[in-house]
Amino acid sequence: MSESVVFCQLSRKFVDENDATPAEAQQVMYYSLAIGHHLGVIDCLEESLVCPWAxxxxxxxxxxAASQASRKMAGVPRYGEIVxxxxxxxxxxxxxxxxxxxxTPQQQQWSxxxxxMLQAIQQEPAIYLMVRRRDD
Incomplete structure (x- = not known):
């Protein structure tokens, strides 16, 4: 069994339209974005990058070494996932x-x-990444 790290990007949000009309569903999404919670909204995450663990x-x-960026990315080995x-x-x-x-050239491609992905977040602040350790 191997391990990897998966970067998943918010690709869309989903509201069950059986429970709400399209206009109501849109209002739920706007409201959930405004308050920072996802009440009645399911985030659809899409794999954007996969790196072998090592x-x-x-x-x-x-x-x-002691940078904020290094500490942030070290959250994956420490906690199993980061946002x-x-x-x-x-x-x-x-x-x-x-x-x-x-x-290395491979690392440059990942960077x-x-x-x-960071540029996409900059352009649309509602987008985020979930980075997780995964057992393959």
């Missing part, structure tokens, strides 16, 4: 962009993919 650890080791939202975009983007200079 490779993930080597990749995040390219970040500055990356709008409040993390600038800090992570700067760290991964800087780290590309000392990364570029993560930077694209």
């Amino acid at each position: 490779a993930y650890l080597a990749w995040i080791a390219t970040l500055p 990356i939202d709008h409040s993390h975009v600038v800090m992570l983007a700067q760290a991964f962009d800087t780290a590309r200079a000392c990364q 570029q993919a993560l930077l694209a």
Whole structure:
């Protein structure tokens, strides 16, 4: 059995339309976004990036050792998962962009993919990433 780290990106939100008309469903979504909770809303997450476990650890080791970015990404080995939202975009983007200079070509590809996901969050703050450790 192998382990990996999976980056899942919010792709859409779903409201059960059997319980609400389309107009009501839209209001539930706006309300849930406004208060920061997902009452009656199901988040649909889509896999955007998968890294083998050991490779993930080597990749995040390219970040500055005591930086906020390093601590944030080390949450996956420590807690099993992390959430990356709008409040993390600038800090992570700067760290991964800087780290590309000392990364392998594969790590640079992952950094570029993560930077694209962070850019999507910057453009639409309701988007977030769920990063999880997974046993394959």
